[in-house]
Amino acid sequence: MCFAELGWTLSGSAKAILDIALQRHLFWSQHPHTLASHVFAAAHLWPGETWAKCSEALMQECFFSDCRTWVAADNSATGFRTHVRRQLLDSCAVAWQDAVSHHTRPMSITCVSTDISDAFRAQHSFDTLLRQRSLCCLRAGLLSLGHLNFRISRAAAQQCILCNKMTRSPFTHVMLYCERTSEHRTTLAARGIDVDSTQFLRLPPSHAGFSDVVNFAHYVHNASSSFWKGRSAN
Numbered sequence: 001m002c003f004a005e006l007g008w009t010l011s012g013s014a015k016a017i018l019d020i021a022l023q024r025h026l027f028w029s030q031h032p033h034t035l036a037s038h039v040f041a042a043a044h045l046w047p048g049e050t051w052a053k054c055s056e057a058l059m060q061e062c063f064f065s066d067c068r069t070w071v072a073a074d075n076s077a078t079g080f081r082t083h084v085r086r087q088l089l090d091s092c093a094v095a096w097q098d099a100v101s102h103h104t105r106p107m108s109i110t111c112v113s114t115d116i117s118d119a120f121r122a123q124h125s126f127d128t129l130l131r132q133r134s135l136c137c138l139r140a141g142l143l144s145l146g147h148l149n150f151r152i153s154r155a156a157a158q159q160c161i162l163c164n165k166m167t168r169s170p171f172t173h174v175m176l177y178c179e180r181t182s183e184h185r186t187t188l189a190a191r192g193i194d195v196d197s198t199q200f201l202r203l204p205p206s207h208a209g210f211s212d213v214v215n216f217a218h219y220v221h222n223a224s225s226s227f228w229k230g231r232s233a234n
């Protein structure tokens, strides 16, 4: 979700690997002129598990070029960083595609092509930027929009949290058909946005109606939070 919505292209572990690779590059580029780099180099031959040996094993596991060779050839930390980051980006993208390939409800995350930084570039208001979180939650299926006797349910037919009508798809009902959200659909339609399908949730931040879509999502997010507040989630 963070990959798709926030543009976090590196996972936490990939960021740690990048830091370790850069630290190894720094030590080798300083060797043998600093005490730290001298100890680091010697630690590759010490018995037991030293940071130098463990980090070297990790680099080999990730198939990175030996930074000693890199230092000898170029000594450019920037070039090494670009090289390692590119490999990590590629591996994270593959892992992410695989992880979200089965996430299709309420909508496919792989088709969400917006990036939160796009909203900054589009110069939306601060409220819209904050409320974008609601849109992210809605698209990821993190909001419970259906209930059965005021409880979370896996039943095929559930009641809408807003109007209490029975529906087989609370998400589609709330976004496209619920009378309690008709005002938001009217606003979107007035901007020429097709409200016959939930595809409008994929409008890019550059679209003139983006803030209206975000306001719609924020309304639904608030309604969901209010409904479930204090109620049993069992």
Ligand SMILES: [Zn+2]
Binding pocket: 160, 161, 162, 163, 164, 165, 173, 174, 177, 178, 179, 180
């Ligand atoms: Zn409803």
